[in-house]
Amino acid sequence: xRQISKSFGPxxxxxxxxxxxxxxxxxxxLGENGAGKSTLMNILGGVILRDGGTIELDxxxxxxxxxxxxxxxxxxxIHQELNLINDLAIYENLFIGRELKHHTxxxxxxxxxxxxxxxxxxxxxxxxxxxxxxxLDASYKQIVxxxxxxxxxAKLIIMDEPTTSLTETEITRVFAxxxxxxxxxxxxxFISHKLKEVMEVCDHFTVLRDGHMVGGGPTSETTxxxxxxxxxxxxxxxAKRHGGxxxxxxxxxxxxxxxxxxxxxxxxxxxxxEVVGFTGLLGxxxxxxxxxxxxxxxxxxxxxxxxxxxxxxxxxxxSVARKIGYVPRDRKENAIIKDLTILENGSxxxxxxxxxxLFLDHGKIINDFxxxxxxxxxxxxxxxxxxxxxxGGNQQKVVLAKWLSLNPKVLILDNPTQGVDVGAKEEIYxxxxxxxEQGIAVVVLSSEAQEIIxxxxxxxxxxxxSIIGELDAESMNEGTIMRMATGVSQ
Numbered sequence: 001x002r003q004i005s006k007s008f009g010p011x012x013x014x015x016x017x018x019x020x021x022x023x024x025x026x027x028x029x030l031g032e033n034g035a036g037k038s039t040l041m042n043i044l045g046g047v048i049l050r051d052g053g054t055i056e057l058d059x060x061x062x063x064x065x066x067x068x069x070x071x072x073x074x075x076x077x078i079h080q081e082l083n084l085i086n087d088l089a090i091y092e093n094l095f096i097g098r099e100l101k102h103h104t105x106x107x108x109x110x111x112x113x114x115x116x117x118x119x120x121x122x123x124x125x126x127x128x129x130x131x132x133x134x135x136l137d138a139s140y141k142q143i144v145x146x147x148x149x150x151x152x153x154a155k156l157i158i159m160d161e162p163t164t165s166l167t168e169t170e171i172t173r174v175f176a177x178x179x180x181x182x183x184x185x186x187x188x189x190f191i192s193h194k195l196k197e198v199m200e201v202c203d204h205f206t207v208l209r210d211g212h213m214v215g216g217g218p219t220s221e222t223t224x225x226x227x228x229x230x231x232x233x234x235x236x237x238x239a240k241r242h243g244g245x246x247x248x249x250x251x252x253x254x255x256x257x258x259x260x261x262x263x264x265x266x267x268x269x270x271x272x273x274e275v276v277g278f279t280g281l282l283g284x285x286x287x288x289x290x291x292x293x294x295x296x297x298x299x300x301x302x303x304x305x306x307x308x309x310x311x312x313x314x315x316x317x318x319s320v321a322r323k324i325g326y327v328p329r330d331r332k333e334n335a336i337i338k339d340l341t342i343l344e345n346g347s348x349x350x351x352x353x354x355x356x357x358l359f360l361d362h363g364k365i366i367n368d369f370x371x372x373x374x375x376x377x378x379x380x381x382x383x384x385x386x387x388x389x390x391x392g393g394n395q396q397k398v399v400l401a402k403w404l405s406l407n408p409k410v411l412i413l414d415n416p417t418q419g420v421d422v423g424a425k426e427e428i429y430x431x432x433x434x435x436x437e438q439g440i441a442v443v444v445l446s447s448e449a450q451e452i453i454x455x456x457x458x459x460x461x462x463x464x465x466s467i468i469g470e471l472d473a474e475s476m477n478e479g480t481i482m483r484m485a486t487g488v489s490q
Contacts, residue, residue, distance in 0.1 A: 004053035006039055013039045015211045016053070021204075023155065026178055026188045028198040028219070031208035032231055032421040034379075034391040037191055040208070041158050045077035046070035057156075076154035078145045078162060086134035091116040093133055094148050119147055123177060138330070139166045146174060156187040163197060164419055168281065175201045193421050195224045207231055232423040248272040250308065251441045252324075252410050254293065257302035262288035263465040266302070270410070275432060275442045277452035277459030280485045285465035286445045287329060290412050294326045295319045307409075320349060325403035327396075329414035329445070335399045336387050343369055343383035346401045372401035376431060393424025400431065411435060414445040429455050449481040463487050 006014040014036045021027045031037050043050045046064035055062050057073055064070040084093050091112045100108040116129035125143065133141060142162060149157050163171045178188055178201055190202055198205060199219055206216035207230040215230040250269045258264040263285035270276050278286040291297045293304055295314040304311055306322055328334035336345050346369045354361045369383060376397045380390055387395060403411060417425040432455050436442050446452055452459050458472045461484040468484050
């Protein structure tokens with residue numbers, strides 16, 4: 001791709017960008033949200049048309065007007081937003097649009113199932129091809145998308161954040177597949193914000209910033225720190241971790257809380273102004289625990305105390321009334337409403353409080369959101385635009401704004417930086433530390449040990465639904481957290 005340019009209205013997204021990849025290479029395409037990565041790959045994938053520049057495939061100039069034209073040339077695009085139909089079986093999703101048939105109108109279901117089984121055997125998966133996609137969790141839906149690309153025998157595969165929802169075991173399996181494909185001569189573009197993964201699996205890297213290509217080269221000749229510098233344009237400075245406020249009153253306490261399925265005998269206490277982490281491996285029960293305590297799931301046994309008073313039969317409405325906020329882990333599925341504007345998404349929690357008689361007080365709603373927008377440095381053109389017009393990091397800030405407008409006493413953040421770039425991560429970490437300084441009790445649920453270490457004054461490590469141990473700031477390190485998360489007590 002040479003001198004690729006693209007504008008959306010007055011917004012220049014790509015400015016004479018060059019990008020190349022050879023067969024048998026895994027190249028990381030990096031940059032902050034809004035840097036132009038997805039636009040560049042959407043042009044290669046035939047999703048959008050470029051304004052200028054040329055594309056050559058195997059040395060031959062090509063023009064892609066549609067995704068099908070790109071796919072027909074052997075380019076498979078695994079998008080960050082999964083492109084699966086929940087009401088169809090796995091094998092039906094894999095062959096959609098390319099169904100095998102006995103005759104003109106009769107589908108050959110058996111052959112499609114057998115080819116899917118053979119593919120899964122190659123991938124080392126134990127999945128029934130006839131399983132409905134709706135029954136799969138996010139990690140297996142991602143694997144089905146990867147299987148679809150493999151089934152197409154693509155010679156170039158674009159993977160946009162493929163590991164976001166995967167466990168460590170599944171990530172290892174995906175990386176093994178990527179290396180297998182590379183050894184077979186397939187070219188892979190790997191878009192990710194996880195720089196450790198980039199260093200582990202990629203041969204080369206290319207960095208975009210503000211629509212320009214600002215650096216690249218072999219991963220063996222660079223460092224994570226240098227890549228981060230290229231992405232944000234300045235050195236990432238580690239902020240001091242919040243020291244904790246255990247001298248302040250306890251605001252949230254659980255005593256022997258169990259739901260009989262996902263977690264059991266959970267006890268903890270969280271003080272005002274603390275940042276407390278809950279970590280472990282995917283499936284450890286922490287998300288189910290706090291969704292239950294927030295009132296979003298079913299009943300539980302044990303005791304939950306808020307400001308030293310026992311509370312029972314909680315609902316999400318009661319939690320909001322107590323000024324408890326919850327930012328879910330899956331922003332696209334559970335935290336934003338794609339068909340609403342930035343302003344509407346940022347004010348959902350406080351709509352009931354912002355009324356004038358039977359009508360909404362739009363002036364107050366806009367004023368309240370503007371306060372949060374400025375405080376969180378949300379980058380946007382107009383609050384009347386759809387939430388989907390924003391980068392992932394700015395969408396996450398709008399979700400935070402929604403809950404901060406509540407003036408929460410407790411804020412639960414489930415994987416708060418999932419799917420955001422390194423620069424936005426730093427901003428969100430600063431926000432978390434600032435909230436704690438204001439006296440808000442912040443609970444951070446995260447699988448990333450580095451994230452927990454960075455912002456939390458102490459953390460609880462969970463394993464198979466139980467708390468296996470508690471660590472203070474001095475004893476928190478990646479090795480200890482990982483040992484405990486795999487069932488080895490301190």
